[in-house]
Amino acid sequence: MGGPLKIDVLTVFPGMLRGFLEESMLKRAARQGAVVFRTVDLRDFAHDARRTADDRPYGGGPGMIMKPELWFEAVEAVRTPGARVILMTPAGPTFRQADARRLAQAEHLIFVCGHYEGIDERVREALVTDELSIGDYVLTNGVLPAAVVVDAVVRLLPGVLGGGEQATRDESFTEDLLEPPQYTRPAMFRGMAVPDVLQRGHHAEAAAWRAGQALDRTARRRPDLLKRDPEKTVF
16 A cells, blocks of 8 residues: 555444544554544535435335435545445445455545435445445444444554554454463462463464464354364364
8 A cells, every 4th residue: 555544434423433533543543644534424415404314215114215415425525546435234244354354455445334224225336345244233323333344454554553463463363263362460360370381481382272272262162164164173
């Protein structure tokens, strides 16, 4: 990438993101120049005094549908060449760590965060490049799912986390495995001891133990991950 990752979040509730983007790792990433955040109030693109963003669905049915013209004008106002326009929707494929790594290589991400009963289908057909879901449940709008994806992506940008590439290389889902158990001092706490293999200072033995624990934990808790790679065996 030739510069910071640009992230625009389009929503009728921009205030939901202010605290989130101004704390912890995300705040530090912005200060370092690794990312530039912008929240865009979709209602700024409305054409009436009431700043209307929704209307009744054609064909009847409950709820209201978000109007297409606001989305088209908002996306066109911020979009740069090659930008990924990401619709957060329960109908999208489940967001995974591989998606975070892919999106972290982009130069510009635009998040389309719907509300009410959904967004006019023409927005998805003409503007959206990616659809993502964070799980099989429904939330009131797409801001929280977008925040989840933003956090997962930004922490992968170079220099954002301490420890370099190693900080993210051994995490859960990096190789379709869950992260092994982690311990710190004291070595004994309320009768619970840190495994001897981690206290001996033999890095190769510790690494082998962690690899076995990662496989075992994945097999017990998320066997579906191991099915993606049948060559993995449980220690």
